[in-house]
Amino acid sequence: MTGTAPRIAIDAMGGDAGPSVMIAGAAHAFERRSDLSFLLFGDEAAIRAEVARHPALAGHVEIVHTTDVIAGTDKPSQAIRRAKTSSMGRAIAAVKEGEAHAAVSGGNTGALMAMAKLALRTMPGIDRPALAALIPTLGDNDVVMLDLGANTECDTNNLVQFAVMGAAYARVVLELERPRVQLLNIGTEELKGTDELRDAAAILRASDHLHMHFDGFVEGDKLSRGDVDVIVTDGFSGNIALKSLEGTARFVTDLLRRAFTSSIRSKIGFLISRPATELLRHHLDPNNHNGAVFLGLNGLVVKSHGSANDKGVANAIRVAARMVREDLTRKITEDLANVSARNHAVAAK
Template sequence: MVRISLDVMGGDFGAQVVIPGAAKALERHPDIRFVLFGIESECAPLLDKHPKLKAASVFHHSEIAIAMDEKPSQALRRGRGKSSMWNAIDAVGKDEADVVVSAGNTGALMAMSVFCLRTMSGIQRPAIAAIWPTLKGESIVLDVGATIGANAQQLMDFALMGGAMARALFEVERPTLGLLNVGVEEMKGQEEVKEAGRLLREAGLDSIDYYGFVEGDDIGRGTVDVVVTEGFSGNIALKTAEGTARQIAEYLRAAMSRTLLAKIGYILAKGAFDRLREKMDPRKVNGGVFLGLNGVVIKSHGGTDAEGFAAAIDVGYDMVRNGLKAKIANDLQKYRAVAASESAAGSMSDEV
């Protein structure tokens, strides 16, 4: 059994998308038990339409829905203890659920998650990990915007967390990992990135196969399973890729409707175009994952539909089934223990 709590009011369409999305995910994974938080008058009629979901769920009324444009500080003040978002996160904090999924406002979700769940022992900063479609399948990119800037130790933490997530999501034993940089030469890049590269090389981790530096075009190529960067450049990379994909889709649409021959060609190749659209569909790879908290939080795109929200639930489901939280804690502990023992050995030899 996997227990998933949902912020039913989150996202541009709230219960209209979340409830049918949950019903879809339940069909695929009948061992899910949902804990739902939302405004009862809006949720109950929709829930009645999905009797199987209703039977697999516990519903709790929440007074408040957090708006998509609400400032995190305001959302915290107004929504603490009363909003569907807060209550859904809190269910994980109280061990009433294993993972929470919300399509709500990212800033508010992060603020409430940090407040409610706290960062894991030994982790200074949470990160948002994106699941990025690549030519080889999928990669994990983090941090895509939880915080701005990161020192070498924080990048190392991101690497450990991203590596654990790759093992949980892709079921590979020792994922490859690269640090995002502006060049592959050793001499280039930010000091923090170079220092993190040194830490990763020297750590010789069992859990991660450190590849070295990667560049922006390596992400889509799928050069490594995990790409680590600080939140400013990670967010810019993510948004730039989304923008480029939309731009090319727009070019394609314009090109295919310009001449009669192109229109006929489009109709004949429609199956192929549909498959392409599916590949480029953000709903299919829906779900940023907040890492480094005492609990797994999945952020779904705000504008997603039921299919997309179900995909975000799938990600949460996989994370729980594959023991993401334990994997992260275990990897961190191992790395810290080795690092501590080496530093102790170093100080002993100093004394001799």
């Protein structure tokens, strides 16, 4: 699929602002790569009004009217029953039916996960899909982290599979031949952590035939140092870690804003240090890292943050398009086959 011109299905009603931001994000992404085309699901009148604001999209979009919208308060079980009538469900179905290469939604995460898993099913060799995203670091690259909330409890096999999927994703989005992979743990010593963590580490250490370099455990205070490319954990710990990082980023930016407006001298200091503070603001802006991916499904689905602006939505679309062009699903399938073959060979000895 490498070189494919990506056709992206968009849940235009998803996200806090709905069609206005989702369509503006599509237009912003199209400005960067004109080989994109879009299948837009939602209220046709509202979508057409927004598309009219972006003439460059003319001839590159198809609108499919839907009558239902999945709300942020809807339970996954409720959302699944409306998969055939909702903009979110129809966008996922477009991937399943081959009408689009990937789907993007800024809507309810739990509903999106449930619908995607039911419609697309997991890949052979994958027990559970995982939610992966890019986290900013002090290093040259962001770090891929998974699972971020799809699975609250994980066994050894789940963690190994997450490592394989995360490494394949890092090879695509970070352009790394052998990503450095670590498991999130309460310490770096080999005896630390649960049985599942230690067993997963043992399997990954023996998997030197994979396109990754497993480097043991990492603690929570090292997540953003830039010393690792892929961090693997269960969804419970991963979601807490992610929210903690996001909260810390907001704390730092709000603290700086308060400090620089506390006095005339502080305001003068802000003007002098503005280039540095702008760099910090850009680095911590979640829109620059928007686009979490459900890995392990027979189809590509990207979750945009509900509060993302048009730049953030465009980034989520670019993530989806890049996975299409680089044929991420094939890479994961090949790596999983290598793990299975090696495990069978070891068991036969």
